[in-house]
Amino acid sequence: MTDPASGLYFGRVALIGIxxxxxxxxxxxKRDRLAGHIAVCAxxxxxxxxxxxxxxADSTTTDPRQAVTDADLVVLCTPLGAYGAIAQAxxxxxxxxxIVTDVGSVKSCVIADxxxxxxxxxxxxxxxxxxxxxxxxxxxxxxxxxxxxxxxLTPPSGTDETAIDTVTxxxxxxxxxxxxxxxxxxxxxxxxxxxxxxxxxxTIVGTATDLEDHLKLEVIKFSAGGFRDFTRxxxxxxxxxxxIFLSNRDAVLEMLQRFNxxxxxxxxxxxxxxxxxxxxxFARTREIRRGVLAAKQA
Amino acid sequence: MTDPASGLYFGRVALIGIxxxxxxxxxxxKRDRLAGHIAVCAxxxxxxxxxxxxxxADSTTTDPRQAVTDADLVVLCTPLGAYGAIAQAxxxxxxxxxIVTDVGSVKSCVIADxxxxxxxxxxxxxxxxxxxxxxxxxxxxxxxxxxxxxxxLTPPSGTDETAIDTVTxxxxxxxxxxxxxxxxxxxxxxxxxxxxxxxxxxTIVGTATDLEDHLKLEVIKFSAGGFRDFTRxxxxxxxxxxxIFLSNRDAVLEMLQRFNxxxxxxxxxxxxxxxxxxxxxFARTREIRRGVLAAKQA
Numbered sequence: 001m002t003d004p005a006s007g008l009y010f011g012r013v014a015l016i017g018i019x020x021x022x023x024x025x026x027x028x029x030k031r032d033r034l035a036g037h038i039a040v041c042a043x044x045x046x047x048x049x050x051x052x053x054x055x056x057a058d059s060t061t062t063d064p065r066q067a068v069t070d071a072d073l074v075v076l077c078t079p080l081g082a083y084g085a086i087a088q089a090x091x092x093x094x095x096x097x098x099i100v101t102d103v104g105s106v107k108s109c110v111i112a113d114x115x116x117x118x119x120x121x122x123x124x125x126x127x128x129x130x131x132x133x134x135x136x137x138x139x140x141x142x143x144x145x146x147x148x149x150x151x152x153l154t155p156p157s158g159t160d161e162t163a164i165d166t167v168t169x170x171x172x173x174x175x176x177x178x179x180x181x182x183x184x185x186x187x188x189x190x191x192x193x194x195x196x197x198x199x200x201x202x203t204i205v206g207t208a209t210d211l212e213d214h215l216k217l218e219v220i221k222f223s224a225g226g227f228r229d230f231t232r233x234x235x236x237x238x239x240x241x242x243x244i245f246l247s248n249r250d251a252v253l254e255m256l257q258r259f260n261x262x263x264x265x266x267x268x269x270x271x272x273x274x275x276x277x278x279x280x281x282f283a284r285t286r287e288i289r290r291g292v293l294a295a296k297q298a
Numbered sequence: 299m300t301d302p303a304s305g306l307y308f309g310r311v312a313l314i315g316i317x318x319x320x321x322x323x324x325x326x327x328k329r330d331r332l333a334g335h336i337a338v339c340a341x342x343x344x345x346x347x348x349x350x351x352x353x354x355a356d357s358t359t360t361d362p363r364q365a366v367t368d369a370d371l372v373v374l375c376t377p378l379g380a381y382g383a384i385a386q387a388x389x390x391x392x393x394x395x396x397i398v399t400d401v402g403s404v405k406s407c408v409i410a411d412x413x414x415x416x417x418x419x420x421x422x423x424x425x426x427x428x429x430x431x432x433x434x435x436x437x438x439x440x441x442x443x444x445x446x447x448x449x450x451l452t453p454p455s456g457t458d459e460t461a462i463d464t465v466t467x468x469x470x471x472x473x474x475x476x477x478x479x480x481x482x483x484x485x486x487x488x489x490x491x492x493x494x495x496x497x498x499x500x501t502i503v504g505t506a507t508d509l510e511d512h513l514k515l516e517v518i519k520f521s522a523g524g525f526r527d528f529t530r531x532x533x534x535x536x537x538x539x540x541x542i543f544l545s546n547r548d549a550v551l552e553m554l555q556r557f558n559x560x561x562x563x564x565x566x567x568x569x570x571x572x573x574x575x576x577x578x579x580f581a582r583t584r585e586i587r588r589g590v591l592a593a594k595q596a
Contacts, residue, residue: 081573105523130523134587149522179519189516192506194523199568200498201524203561205583207553208490210560218487220589221477224447225403225428225492226499228590229527235587238580245568245576255505256565262508263501267554270497270543275379278543282536285503289432289533291518292526 008169011036014071016064016086018042018051019237020132021103022077023141026056028174031143041067051138065093073170076102076114081243083110087117096121099163103129105190105240107154107183109247115156123163128152128186129176130194136237147175148296154183191251196259198241199252201233306467310335312369314362314384316349317535318430319401320375321439324354326472329441339365349436363391371468374400374412379541381408385415394419397461401427403488403538405452405481407545413454421461426450426484427474428492434535445473446594452481489549493542494557497550499531500539 013035015022022040029035040057041064042048048060061067068074068090076083083104094100100122104110110126118124131149133140151171155164168178181189208219208227223231245252269277311333313320320338327333338355339362340346346358359365366372366388374381381402392398398420402408408424416422429447431438449469453462466476479487506517506525521529543550567575 130520132523150519152520189513189520190523192502192509192513193517193520193525196502196505197524197528199564200502200561202580202583203564204490204494204498204557205586206579207494207557207560209582209586210556211490215487215490216586219491220586220593221448222428222450222487222491223590223593225430225488226495226531227491229531230495231583231587231590233524233527234580234583236580238577238584241580242573242577246571246573249568249571252568253565256561258508259502259505260561262505263498263554263558266497266501267551270547270550270554273544273547275540275544279536279540281504282500282532282534282539284507285500285529285532286536288503288507288514288518289529292521292529295518295521 008034008166008173009036010034010072012039012071013037014039014041014067014074016041016067016074016076016090017078017082018047018057018138019077019136019240020140020145021129022075023051023054023056023138024143024145025075025077025103025174026051027141027143028146030056032173034170034173039067039071047138054138056138064090068098069093070095071098073166074098074100076100076104079237079240079243080104080106080109080247081239084113084117087114091117091119094119094122097123099123099125099166101125101127101167103127105194105244106247107152107186111154111156111183123160124156125159125163125167126154126183127167127171128154128190129171129174130190131176132236134232134235136240144175146171149176151176151178152186153178153180154186155180156183187248187251188254191248191255195244195248195252196255198233198236199245199256200259201230202241204230205234306332306464306471308333308370310337310369312337312339312365312372314339314365314372314374314388315376315380316340316345316355316436317375317434317538318438318443319427320373321349321352321354321436322441322443323373323375323401323472324349325439325441326444328354330471332468332471337365337369345436352436354436354439362388366396367391368393369396371464372396372398374398374402377535377538377541378402378404378407378545379537382411382415385412389415389417392417392420395421397421397423397464399423399425399465401425403492403542404545405450405484409452409454409481421458422454423457423461423465424452424481425465425469426452426488427469427472428488429474430534432530432533434538442473444469447474449474449476450484451476451478452484453478454481485546485549486552489546489553493546493550494553496531496534496539497543497554498557499528502528503532
């Protein structure tokens with residue numbers, strides 16, 4: 001049951017959902033021979049066929065229960081809104097000792113939606129590998145996606161430490177720096193570092209989309225002035241992001257309120273020509289950029 | 299007076315300001331031998347010394363009038379707020395037939411601030427090469443900065459067509475696609491494609507900077523979730539951006555109002571759990587991203 005290199009091996013892994021993250025993890029599992037069998041579950045045969053053609057699925061099914069049967073590790077990689085129904089559907093197929101984990105961008109809701117459905121003897125270790133691109137689907141994945149990025153584990157208190165250790169080693173093997181924190185804390189941090197930036201990018205690209213047609217064409221032409229970065233972020237998967245905002249409502253609304261107050265202050269400074277206030281505000285944001293560069297996250 | 303390759307040659311060019319854009323243009327002038335002499339003017343000797351050491355200045359001075367004396371082409375490359383005083387200071391040094399142009403990100407204000415100071419017989423062709431990075435200063439420039447990007451000329455009606463043609467050829471030589479439009483139209487387009495994105499990036503990075511210290515550290519760690527792109531944009535030069543917002547107040551406030559309405563609608567949809575509204579809104583922004591990619595601006 002062990003691979004000499006990493007000491008990490010799963011007889012059967014079930015990946016429920018095989019988009020950017022799921023398929024990237026599958027590529028890591030294949031590359032490092034961490035799984036005897038990868039069972040992939042998705043809603044559509046088109047997705048399953050794509051995964052099979054990519055050589056990252058040893059078996060495919062649309063039935064979560066069938067996928068998890070006899071699995072040592074189950075990883076939920078679907079949009080968050082599907083977790084509850086999947087947990088319910090797969091519960092009866094889970095064997096004792098199986099580890100259930102996930103890759104969702106919000107963690108409190110995962111504990112609430114999935115936890116109650118899992119039978120005794122199954123270990124539940126919620127996780128969030130903080131990595132991604134704007135691309136979706138199994139063909140977009142790549143094994144190096146996770147390298148140098150952070151992965152947050154938010155196991156509820158009382159979770160089996162061996163199971164936590166196994167999930168930790170899995171993401172370390174993928175190249176990630178693994179940290180543990182409380183689910184509610186994770187959700188606040190990600191609200192400002194990820195959810196709010198996406199909401200704002202979606203908003204501004206939407207505002208531009210609503211412009212008169214002749215302006216819209218020019219928006220595209222002159223996007224190099226800053227806008228194009230927002231279009232990249234705003235081309236991320238709509239269903240995944242719908243579910244993130246619905247699942248992390250309170251933290252997102254709190255950060256959005258702070259943002260709105262700060263934006264209103266800048267708006268007022270522009271209206272009244274308060275140059276010193278603007279310059280002071282713009283100068284201090286450089287400190288965080290230096291931090292991001294120093295932490296090698298850019 | 300002509301270079302066989304481009305047919306473009308200036309006996310003396312005066313660059314007033316030698317930051318990212320000015321120094322990149324100087325590198326193009328040197329690379330393609332478009333200038334007999336490059337006179338660089340800046341406020342500080344430190345900047346002038348840096349430009350001289352980089353080999354992009356044939357002479358240096360802190361006096362705009364001295365720099366422009368006998369120049370065939372004068373390019374204003376300072377923050378917008380300095381334009382009026384510079385125009386006043388240099389006016390008496392400008393020789394008849396000289397072309398004055400600039401690289402500022404707002405154009406209506408440039409026409410209002412610079413135009414009235416220029417003597418008869420001097421041609422004024424306001425220009426905006428829409429290119430840049432988050433880095434500042436003469437050491438940050440590079441000749442390839444402009445390649446494949448758009449440059450907008452906004453000459454007031456009645457401007458000498460030969461002068462417009464010369465400035466057009468200059469930026470084409472730098473690799474840009476040159477377009478003409480009315481200054482007010484330019485300012486509205488750039489308000490949405492560049493000014494508003496920067497304002498929003500500055501705001502959200504500022505909001506994060508104000509978080510409790512333990513959260514701030516984690517913001518840096520988990521910046522890969524979307525935030526890091528904002529930190530890059532928000533590390534642009536504070537004085538330059540102060541002046542852009544002060545100079546393009548009306549267009550920025552108009553676009554900001556539209557943005558605020560759209561953000562409030564999304565905020566409401568999150569609060570009331572309106573998933574379909576969120577998903578619909580997120581899905582339609584992909585169209586603009588496809589346009590940006592098709593126009594090779596990403």
